[in-house]
Each structure stands twice: as structure tokens, then as C-alpha cells.
Amino acid sequence: MRTENNNMKLPPVWIYKIVVAIRNRLRKMYYAFVPANVAVFEMAQHFWVSKSLGVVCELDIAEIIGSGTKHIDEIAKESSVDPASLYRLLRALASEGVFKEVQDHVFSNTKKSASLIPGEGSMKYMIQHQLNTDNWAVVNELKYSVTTGKSAVQKLFGEGIFEHIGKDPEKNALYNKAMINTSDLTGQAILGAYNFSGIRHLVDVGGGKGKLIASIIAKYPQMEATLLDLPHVVADAEKLFEEFGVAKRVKVEAGSFFDIMPNGGDAYIMKNILHNFDDESSVELMKRIRKHIHTDGRLLIAEMVIPEGNTPFYGKMFDLQMLLGTDGSKERTRKEFADIFSQAGFKLTRVVDLVSPFSIIEGHPV
Ligand SMILES: C[S@@+](CC[C@H](N)C(=O)[O-])C[C@H]1O[C@@H](n2cnc3c(N)ncnc32)[C@H](O)[C@@H]1O
Numbered sequence: 001m002r003t004e005n006n007n008m009k010l011p012p013v014w015i016y017k018i019v020v021a022i023r024n025r026l027r028k029m030y031y032a033f034v035p036a037n038v039a040v041f042e043m044a045q046h047f048w049v050s051k052s053l054g055v056v057c058e059l060d061i062a063e064i065i066g067s068g069t070k071h072i073d074e075i076a077k078e079s080s081v082d083p084a085s086l087y088r089l090l091r092a093l094a095s096e097g098v099f100k101e102v103q104d105h106v107f108s109n110t111k112k113s114a115s116l117i118p119g120e121g122s123m124k125y126m127i128q129h130q131l132n133t134d135n136w137a138v139v140n141e142l143k144y145s146v147t148t149g150k151s152a153v154q155k156l157f158g159e160g161i162f163e164h165i166g167k168d169p170e171k172n173a174l175y176n177k178a179m180i181n182t183s184d185l186t187g188q189a190i191l192g193a194y195n196f197s198g199i200r201h202l203v204d205v206g207g208g209k210g211k212l213i214a215s216i217i218a219k220y221p222q223m224e225a226t227l228l229d230l231p232h233v234v235a236d237a238e239k240l241f242e243e244f245g246v247a248k249r250v251k252v253e254a255g256s257f258f259d260i261m262p263n264g265g266d267a268y269i270m271k272n273i274l275h276n277f278d279d280e281s282s283v284e285l286m287k288r289i290r291k292h293i294h295t296d297g298r299l300l301i302a303e304m305v306i307p308e309g310n311t312p313f314y315g316k317m318f319d320l321q322m323l324l325g326t327d328g329s330k331e332r333t334r335k336e337f338a339d340i341f342s343q344a345g346f347k348l349t350r351v352v353d354l355v356s357p358f359s360i361i362e363g364h365p366v
Contacts, residue, residue, distance in 0.1 A: 010188055010189060010192050010355040011355060012355075013193060013353050013354065013355055016355040017353070024311075024312045027312070028312075031043075048092065049092075049093070049096055050130075050131055051131060051136075052089055052092055052093050053093070053098065053116070053127050053131065054127055054128060054130070054131025054132045054136075055089065055131075055132075056089065056090075056093065056098075056099075056113075056116065057116055057124045057125075057127045057128045057131075057132070058128060058132050059079040059081060059086075060079060061075060061079060061086075061090070061099075061113075061116075062099075062109055062113045062114060062116040062117045062124075063117050063118070064078045064079055065099070065107055065108060065109050065113070066109070067109070068108065069102050069103075069106050069107065069108045070106065070107060070108075071105055071106050072086060072087045072090065072105045072106070072107065073105075075090075075107065087105060090107055093113070094107070096112075097110055097112050098110060098112045098113045098116075099113045120184060121184050122181060122184070123181050123185065124181065125174055125177035125178040125180070125181050126178040126179075126181040126182055126185075128174060128178070129174050129175055129178035130178075130321075133171060133174065134156070134157070134164070134171070135321075137156060138152045138153055138156060138324050138325075139321075139324065141155060141156065141324060142320065142323075142324065145323050145324050146323070149327075150327055151324065151325060151326050151327045151329075152324040152325075153324060153325055153326065154326075154327070160326060161276075161325055161326070162230065166230065166232045172232055172233075176208060176209055176233060179208040179209070179211075179272075180208070180209060180211050182272065183208065183211040183212045183215075183271070184211070185356065186271070186302065186354065186356050186358045187211065187212050187215050188215075189354035189355045189356040189358065190212070190216075190271075190302060190354060190358070190360065191215060191216065191219055192354070192355065193352055193353070193354045193355065193360070194300075194352050194354075194360045196216055196219075196220050196223070196267070197220065199220070199223055199266055199267040199298070200222070200223065200224065200266050201223070201224045201225070201226070201264060201265045201266055201267070202216065202217070202223055202224075202225045202226075202265060202266075202267045202268075202269060203225070203226045203228065203262045203265035203267070203268045203269070204225065204226070204227050204228065204269050204270075204271075205228050205257050205261070205268055205269070205270045205273060205285075205289065206228065206229055206257055206270055206271075206272075206273040207227045207228065207229055207269075207271070208229055208233060209229075209233065209234070209236075209237050209240055210227045210234070210237045210240050210241060210250070210252070211240065212269070212271055212302075213225045213227055213250065213269075214240055214241055214243075214244040214246055214250070215244070217244075217246050217249055217250065218244050218245065218246055223249065224249045224250070224251075225246075225249060225250045225251070226250070226251045226252075226253060226262040226265065227250060227251070227252050227253070228252075228253045228254075228255070228257055228260070228261070228262055229254070230254070230255070230256065231254040231255065234252050234253075234254050235254075237252050238252065257273075257285060257288070258281075258284070258285065258288070261288045261289060261291070261292050262292065263292045264292065264294070265292065265293060265294070265297065266293070266294040266296070266297040266298070267293075267297055267298045267299075267300060268289045268292075268293055268297070268298075268299055268300070269300040269301075269302065270285075270299075270300070270301055270302070271301075271302035271303070272302065272303060273285070273301075274286075274301060274303060274332070274340070275303055275304075275322050275329060275330060275331050275332070276322070276325060276326055276329050277326065277328065277329055278326070278327060278328020278329060278330075279328065279336075279339075279340055279343075280328070281328075282340050282344075283340050283343045283344045286299065286340065286341070286344030286345075286346060287344045287345065289344075290344055290345040290346065290365060293365055295365055296364075296365075297364070297365060298362055298363070298364060299341070299346050299362070299363040299364070299365075300360055300361070300362055300363075301337065301360070301361040301362075301363070302358055302359075302360055302361075303331070303332070303358060303359070303361065304318065304331050304357050304358055304359065305332070305333065305334050305337065305351055305359045305361065306319065306331050306332060306333045307333075308333060313357065314357045315331045315357055316331075318331060319331040334348075334351060334361075337351075337361050341361075341363045342366075345365060345366060346363035346364060346365055346366060347363060347364055347366045348361060348362070348363050349362050349363060349364055350362050
């Protein structure tokens with residue numbers, strides 16, 4: 001039976017916050033010290049790191065290097081690419097601590113490049129999804145979205161991202177694996193920081209293939225759960241629940257959360273859902289939950305909470321992805337969450353920070 005990976009040990013939230021604050025201060029000092037034109041030009045080069053990560057994922061370079069060391073000729077042969085060009089790519093990434101040149105033209109993995117190897121805690125598929133497929137073309141439409149306030153996805157594909165992905169089995173498979181990667185990124189952090197005890201029936205609304213809910217109910221053996229997502233996503237979700245040994249306690253419902261909503265949960269969790277929708281649709285969705293939730297139930301939103309002002313925060317960058325996605329989709333501040341909660345009949349009671357840029361935003365029916 002499968003459990004969470006114990007190698008993904010997390011520090012306490014307070015230590016994480018101190019380290020993030022130190023990192024932000026040092027970065028600010030550095031950019032204040034170098035000439036401003038050097039600083040902005042250097043910032044503008046970050047896209048090379050992003051795209052290079054996308055390419056090494058697509059070429060399976062981290063898997064090819066594996067746990068030992070390999071000469072560039074061997075790596076290039078196994079990935080069917082030009083050795084001299086691949087060398088330049090790996091040299092560039094090694095300067096960022098992704099791969100290491102241990103001897104002349106010989107590379108090994110580092111902790112960072114090893115996290116591109118598929119498995120628990122890997123980010124490979126999320127990086128591929130963001131950097132190699134349709135999304136790269138979507139990113140190129142940032143100016144369109146900023147100019148018009150409209151979705152670049154609609155402009156390029158003439159339909160919403162979930163409809164678009166759902167029509168192509170290859171894109172659907174990559175997207176679902178990408179979502180499992182992001183669940184791994186935050187799943188342990190959620191389990192570590194949020195106390196789910198007392199919940200008898202947890203409903204994961206838009207829960208993807210069910211990785212998060214499987215990890216939660218594996219830790220809380222009295223809990224039952226329902227997973228709701230679109231039919232093409234949950235088609236083979238049972239397999240994962242069997243792997244986690246929780247299949248008997250999970251019900252899977254296939255359909256749109258705008259048409260169906262499982263009844264009788266005393267907690268409803270939505271991770272990375274509301275940011276895909278404008279306020280109106282988000283309120284509509286939460287109102288649907290409000291109709292079905294126990295009066296003493298909890299609404300749990302796992303998302304990033306954007307800090308006010310100039311505080312550096314990863315979510316402020318990821319919010320640009322949301323700007324491109326759907327008309328009105330966005331990352332929200334605490335006040336924006338409180339507003340949509342109240343419009344849907346919930347009171348925002350607390351925000352639980354995690355060892356990650358995500359938080360659990362907790363609400364109760366009023
Ligand atoms: C960003 S993903 C988040 C998945 C999962 N909660 C996680 O964090 O890993 C959004 C999920 O919402 C699902 N979804 C989108 N529109 C939906 C709808 N109308 N009804 C049900 N699920 C939907 C997608 O299929 C996808 O699994």
C-alpha cells in the first residue's frame with residue numbers, strides 16, 4: 001500500500017517564514033546594489049531558466065543521468081540530441097544549481113534536477129505543461145490580456161482551457177499528471193499544518209485524480225470522502241484510491257460542479273479551483289456548496305493569498321497565468337476571499353499558512 005513520501009520532510013511554518021523573509025531581504029539588497037539597468041536586464045533573462053527547464057524535462061535528461069554521473073556524449077546519445085548544444089543547455093542550468101558539472105563535460109543530478117525525475121515530489125509534468133505545450137503560446141499573449149482584460153486561452157483556442165484539454169487525450173494526461181505534481185507540492189504542507197480531525201465526510205470539489213483526498217483520508221482512518229471532477233479526469237481515479245488502500249471510503253462523482261454537488265459533507269475542500277474563475281462564478285460555486293454543507297460544516301479553500309503592497313510573493317507572478325486563463329480568473333487577497341465568502345453565505349474565519357506559498361482559507365456557513 002502506498003503512503004506519502006517521508007523524504008519530503010518539511011520544516012515548521014515559522015522557520016519557513018523567516019527563511020523566506022531573509023531571502024527577500026537579500027534579493028532586495030542585491031538589486032539595490034547593482035546598477036538598475038543591470039538589475040532589470042538580469043531579471044529579464046529569467047525566462048531562459050524557465051524554458052531550459054521545460055526542455056530538459058521534455059528530453060528526460062534528469063532520468064537519463066539518474067543517480068550516477070554521465071558524460072555529455074552519452075546523455076546526448078540517449079536523448080537523441082546534439083552533444084555540443086546539450087552541453088550548453090546543461091552548463092546554463094548547472095549555473096542555477098540544476099545539474100552539476102562534476103568533471104569536464106560530465107554531469108550528475110543535484111537535489112533540484114532530481115526533482116525533475118517522475119515520482120513522488122517531482123515537478124516534471126507541471127513544468128512541461130507550463131513551458132512546452134499550449135501554455136507557451138498562451139504566455140506569448142500576455143500583452144493581449146493586459147490590453148483587453150480578456151482571456152488569451154479563449155483568443156487562441158476559442159474555448160476554455162478545461163474544454164480544450166479534455167478533447168485531447170495526450171494533453172489531458174499531461175495536465176492530470178501536472179496536477180498530481182502540484183498536489184505533491186502542497187499535499188504534505190496541507191497535511192502538516194491543517195488539522196482535519198472531526199471531519200466525518202470530506203468532499204473534494206474539482207479534486208483532479210484524487211491525490212490530495214487520498215492522502216488526507218489515509219491519515220484520518222475514520223473519514224469518508226467524495227471526489228468530484230469532470231468525467232475525463234476521474235475516469236480511472238479508483239486505481240489511486242486502491243493504491244492508497246482507501247477505495248472503500250471514497251465515492252467518485254463524475255460531472256461538472258456547476259451541475260452536481262455531493263450532498264451531506266461536513267467539509268468541502270477546493271484546491272486551486274476558485275482562482276480559475278471570476279468572482280461571479282466563484283460565488284455561484286460556493287453557493288452550491290452552501291446548499292449541501294452541514295450547518296456546522298467547514299469550507300476549505302487551498303490557494304495562495306496575495307499579500308497587499310510590494311511584498312515579494314510567488315503568487316503575484318502566478319496570478320499572471322490566471323490573467324491569461326479565463327476572463328476574470330485571478331489569485332486573491334484575504335479581503336477578496338472574505339468578500340466572495342460573504343456573498344456566498346460563508347464567513348471567513350481564519351487563514352492557515354503552510355510551508356509553501358499556499359494557505360488554507362477556512363470558512364463556516366452563516
Ligand atoms: C487547477 S486543477 C486543480 C486540481 C486539484 N484540485 C489539485 O489542486 O491538484 C482544476 C481542476 O478543476 C477541474 N474542473 C474544471 N472545471 C470543472 C467543472 N466544471 N466541474 C468539475 N471539475 C472541474 C479540472 O478538471 C481540474 O481537475
